Amino acid sequence: MPDPVLSIRDLVVEFATDDGVVQAVDGVTYDVFPGEVLGIVGESGSGKSVSTMTLLGLIPVPPGRIPRGEAIFNGRDLIKMKKKDLRDVRGKDMAMVFQDPMTSLNPVLKIGYQLGEAVKTHFPKKSNDEVKQHVIRLMRAVGIPNVERRYEQYPHEFSGGMRQRAMIAMAIANDPSLLIADEPTTALDVTIQAQILEVLKAAQKETHAAIILITHDLGLIAELADRVIVMYAGKIVEQGDVFTIFSSPRHPYTIGLMDSLPRLTAEDKWLQPIPGQPPSLINRPPGCPFHPRCFLSQGRARCREEEPPLRPIAELHLTACHFGEELEGRTSKQMEGALVEGLPT
């Protein structure tokens, strides 16, 4: 396997609040390899966004702080990096596509100017004409029609889908080696979502960037990701390639997530939610953070007392469950009927 673009080791991110310290990210470790799409799934508050925002230094400090951990990106630790050096990395080697294109573009600046700024910030020596040509090429690349005129327009003259295209163009402006897409389609309607996925795929093909795709949409993961990380309560609970995760999940939470999706082939009337609530990140339950909601842990003292480490259960497949082996042969109900359809092979 090639050297990873990014390797995160034991990253902890905390926020000091009036009620106590919230451990938003609790000892997360993973690698991102060149050219792959790494999907991170988890419900709201599981730490999936925070862990990546930390990389770009976009966590407000205070109240946030990073007591330990490192994030080696192209040989340099982003966590210890000086603010000024980090600014050089942002938007150049590592770029971000934000969730809501309606609010992520400045309403008073022209689209062309905003895209040009992404280039000009890192290459101040480029002439205005060069920058403009580059921006126009980018806008064409992400499928913005009528570029010459669109260049002069303001964000309010763009539709949601077009704005997200512009955001993607901005992100790939300087050929980054890592692209972080934080719920890139959540704010868009379904038909546009499909188009944006195509744009993302095309963008990746062009730049060969690795993508971290943060989402709670398992469909998106199935469509785009090569490997998947499942996060729960600030921890990674399962990690593996996308096919393994979908066909033979080895963590009860992953199974719960898939079972709670609606199925097209469903004969049962109700969705199957995961019972209970995610734990408070201020007072974590002892043992496995998922044990109060878990169907495997019923009556088992080990789940309540001992925190399960993230351990290999098969080749390139990690789980943080003491009893992951018991899930052998068990697929989610989701997968029983519709397995393989839409999954990359």
Place this chain on the structure above:
Amino acid sequence: MPETQPSSTPVAAAAAGGGLLGSTDGAAAAEGLYEHGLEVKARSQWAYARKRFLRHRLAVASLIVVTAIFLTGALAGVIAPHSYSQIDLNYFFHAPTVKNAHYFGTDQLGRDYFSRVIYGIRTSEKVGLVVALLSSVIGLLVGGIAGYFGGWIDNILMRITDLVLTLPALPVLLTAAALLGQGNEWRVTLILAFFFWTPLARIIRGSFLSLREKEYVEAAKAVGAGDFRIMFRHMLPNSLGPIVVNGTLTVGTAILVEAALSFLGFGIQPPTPALGALVNEGQDNPQAWWLTVFPGLTVVLIVLCVNFVGDGLRDALDPTQRRVRA
């Protein structure tokens, strides 16, 4: 690829066209597909603001009047029929008359009051505009830095602002004028600017505090933009409305306060004519009503019009304020 083929989305076309950055044919096909018959004339925010402002009749009328007055002042050397210090011995302490173009009469020395008022306008508008500009710059820097960086920087700057705000303006102005030396219009301007930056500093701080949390500011950070680029390129244009409005209103207030200072004898000193000083001179001769009425009315007219323009701008630049006054 036929342009009417419905299944070919521009993206698919772009992706199919091979390399992303190189594919122009896909995008070109998309252009034909998309923007046909979907044309709506797009208006910028400024076009809307202009439209709203033009609907505000009082503000438009005021703008015309105030422009005319300021132009008269600026072109005083050309427009004024006499010099402000020239003595006409034939018309001495004369009431307004069209003869020899003494429209506003003459004072006890036989100087043409119409010309003196025009030169007074020139002084007042200079003071008003420079004070507005200078205090806006100070207020912008102080408020912007405080709001953007927050924390202890914010605390220090805002306490200084509070301190300046709590100073009782008139006594301090009088003392400052007395200490720094009176008479010179630039000195008066500096003193006034020092007092007038506080409201804008507070407005900008509040505005930057909320803009700081906007996603597009975060997006600009993620692109690698520096602090000052974000402050002046991204946040400043978003708070331009209050800056313009506040600046306009400051022009009016500065002219008024300068007139008050000059009236009290602490502002601009003779022989430079200033509107406040002219009123002051006139009050020694109550029977010569024209000596107080004309410069006084001019000040009132300027300040009133400037304030109406400011009101109109406020309505025009604040899109949340839908109601348009006639």
